[in-house]
Amino acid sequence: MENNNKKSRRDFIRSGTRLSILLTLGAVGGIAAKHLTAEKYVWQIDPFKCTQCGRCATSCVMTPSAVKCIHAFNLCGYCDLCGGYLKPDANKRSTAAEDQLCPTAAIARKFIEEPYFEYVINEDLCIGCAKCVKGCTSFGNGSLHLQIIHKRCLNCNECSIARLCPSQAISRVKASKAYNVKGSFTKDSKV
């Protein structure tokens, strides 16, 4: 009998505690619910904040990086002397590897008509090193820029590049507007 009493007392304490834990969890959920969003968020680069430091190539958890160069063709000048394609000290405007800025020769240069050339990125070769972006931003229109390609990105809980980006250029954006492609995305537009 005494044993039984003890047991039911313990059960009582236990279910009381369980209830209070449940309430605590409910409270946590309730506070979190204030910031709850039905939207999915993904990581993306603000091309106007990016300073082309090169960490995108090395800091992504994926090898090669999920960050790739994107070409906003609308902004391109189709220059023969492309600051993103050719090394500054290139000895001729050619497709020779030693004259190309891109370490993996990921940019294809195609003649369109005199004197214009089209530059297309081969996503499979690009490692997201931002060398071309730097060239194009400094000497050209800045039509080449980096973006996280969501087919490749794992959408890590915390993007490991975001933590290391010296310019705080990477932040979470709504998945319904998953890219900040220059042209439609302008400086200081709401992310």
Place this chain on the structure above:
Amino acid sequence: MKCKLMLDRYLQMKNWIKITLVFAFLMFNLAGMAQKQRFPKPEFGTGYSQPTPVTPEPRALALEYTDVVVLLIVLSLASWFAIRKRSRKGLLWLSVFTLLYFGFYRNGCICSIGSIQNVSLTLFDPGYAISITTLLFFLLPLIFTLYFGRTFCAGACPLGAMQDLLIIKPLSLPEWLRKTLGVIPYLYLTFAILFAATGTDFIICRYDPFVGIFRMDAEFHMVVLGIAFILMGMFVARPYCRFLCPYGVLLNWMSRFSKYHLSITPAACIQCKLCSDSCPFDAIDYPTDEKQSKNTKWGVNRFLVYALLIPLWIFIGGFAGSKAHTWISKANPTVYLAELLLSKPEVRNDQKNLDVQAFLSSGKSLETLVKEATVIRQKFYSGGWIAGGFIGLVIGMTLLGQVVYRKKNDYQPHKGNCFSCGRCMNFCPVKK
């Protein structure tokens, strides 16, 4: 009189026209400025059609909800296997599924362990939006554990499954070692929350030893760590679960008060001792032996002393935490950069320091940076008190736990530590 009025109106109108004109001019100019490019886009004579940049969509939201549904099903099945069906085999196959789905297919992300950080960040940073999926991944396993024990660990956690399936020859660890190492998860949890809440870092994700295996890609030191854990796990069963996992701390608390829990025997224990060595995690409590219970008098005294010491432990911990905050806060990149620029102004000339160069080119003033850093450091100060105090409490409680003897008559799983893996059930000769 009338004339004057007319004139007034005329002048007013003229002003309006002027303003409108100036405005229009400005607008025109602004529009022109936005369009201005160093090299204007050419007008092509040939029929050149311009490609558009390829921007593949992210994984659909519906699939994220599918993950939640899968989690819910796996949790329910695991609880059913552990408590009703009493099937080790069922739990085993469930872990295989979990390993494949949440591990290799979903690349181990999002997981409940990491969700602690998202939840902490939401609680402390109003600007951070948490997704429903993440919140449910945090809450569902805790609620299930509160009712059925740690069945999440038995079948629904990809990290647990990975380790569980690789146990080869588990060694039994002495109790003092288990208790001592058992404090680490509390430390890990505390730091994970502190770092997440201050927006510094998600350390659980960064130092997850198995996620690299799930993605088949990781930095070198994480590969080494992952392999080390797997090798260790062959002999020290579930090393991450027992001596690191911060979510395990929460689950442990929940499980202690669970309504139902896996039991070794389906009926009454006959004290045959057959199950006593069956648990690879040393999670089975033995019946209290006579020697211990005889010493109760001494035990009561010790209990009182240890209980009275707890507030002291909390204070010492909090004090140490608040003292360490300057040092710990350097993990925050903003604090680190501000400190670096103040203490070594010459880094400004270091072209190789990307962080410094990016800061200088951003046009932000050092004053703003220092202000931001001060705010963050302040958070670390209060966080240091709380975190330290909590660690003090854990140490105090661990010591107290050493001297508490609850009389146990049978062989029973320790409700907090048992992963509900179901191994021990197969050793019990009692049938229903």
